Amino acid sequence: MPRRPPRHLKEYHAKSAADLARGLAAQLANTLREAIEARGHALLAVSGGKSPIALFEALRQQSLNWANVSVILVDERCVAHDHADSNTTLVRQHLLQEQASVAALTPYFDSLADPLDDAALDRLVSQANRRLARLHWPIDVAVLGMGEDGHTASLFPDAPGLEKALRNSGPLAWVRPNAAPHARLTLTLPALLASRELVLFIGGEAKHTVYRQALLQADPALPVSLVLHQHQTPISVWLT
Numbered sequence: 001m002p003r004r005p006p007r008h009l010k011e012y013h014a015k016s017a018a019d020l021a022r023g024l025a026a027q028l029a030n031t032l033r034e035a036i037e038a039r040g041h042a043l044l045a046v047s048g049g050k051s052p053i054a055l056f057e058a059l060r061q062q063s064l065n066w067a068n069v070s071v072i073l074v075d076e077r078c079v080a081h082d083h084a085d086s087n088t089t090l091v092r093q094h095l096l097q098e099q100a101s102v103a104a105l106t107p108y109f110d111s112l113a114d115p116l117d118d119a120a121l122d123r124l125v126s127q128a129n130r131r132l133a134r135l136h137w138p139i140d141v142a143v144l145g146m147g148e149d150g151h152t153a154s155l156f157p158d159a160p161g162l163e164k165a166l167r168n169s170g171p172l173a174w175v176r177p178n179a180a181p182h183a184r185l186t187l188t189l190p191a192l193l194a195s196r197e198l199v200l201f202i203g204g205e206a207k208h209t210v211y212r213q214a215l216l217q218a219d220p221a222l223p224v225s226l227v228l229h230q231h232q233t234p235i236s237v238w239l240t
């Protein structure tokens with residue numbers, strides 16, 4: 001019998017990816033409006049890759065005071081902004097359009113050192129953390145995805161850099177995934193769990209299976225389980 005989700009976790013089941021994008025966009029917009037009304041500003045963290053594109057295109061049509069919204073990435077591949085795998089560029093192209101064009105995106109970097117060895121990544125993280133220090137923390141809502149290996153953000157299982165990313169108090173750390181291209185900068189687990197709200201969206205049966213496994217117990221071999229089994233931050237999981 002499947003284990004019930006933890007009490008702090010709410011599940012939403014959408015009939016289609018389009019329904020998920022519309023429903024989640026409306027929920028995120030409400031959260032951002034409430035943050036702006038309460039504090040005058042909102043900090044939104046979003047994931048990259050192809051999965052959230054439909055969500056971005058639905059969210060950017062939501063009516064709210066986008067000029068008071070700051071946007072950061074949950075994680076970024078260490079590639080130039082003109083690279084096809086750049087999450088920064090993806091967010092600019094698919095989220096920061098229409099009504100959301102006046103929101104302020106803070107990229108983690110402008111350019112990259114060559115070669116990008118561990119020392120260069122350490123410097124990149126330090127520089128990016130100084131940039132992020134200017135924002136209004138904590139994150140109001142962080143939007144997470146999940147891979148079939150159980151990673152979320154760029155918290156990849158058994159990856160070099162993972163231990164620091166799970167424990168460091170600074171907002172960012174670097175990770176070198178074993179089974180994915182490019183070194184990454186990622187929000188650390190403590191930074192994610194300090195958010196006022198977390199959202200995780202999951203599509204497809206293969207990922208549903210991993211998610212149900214992650215609900216069984218907290219296990220660093222499935223980093224998403226560390227997000228699901230914490231009890232400090234409410235989390236909603238959207239499934240399709």
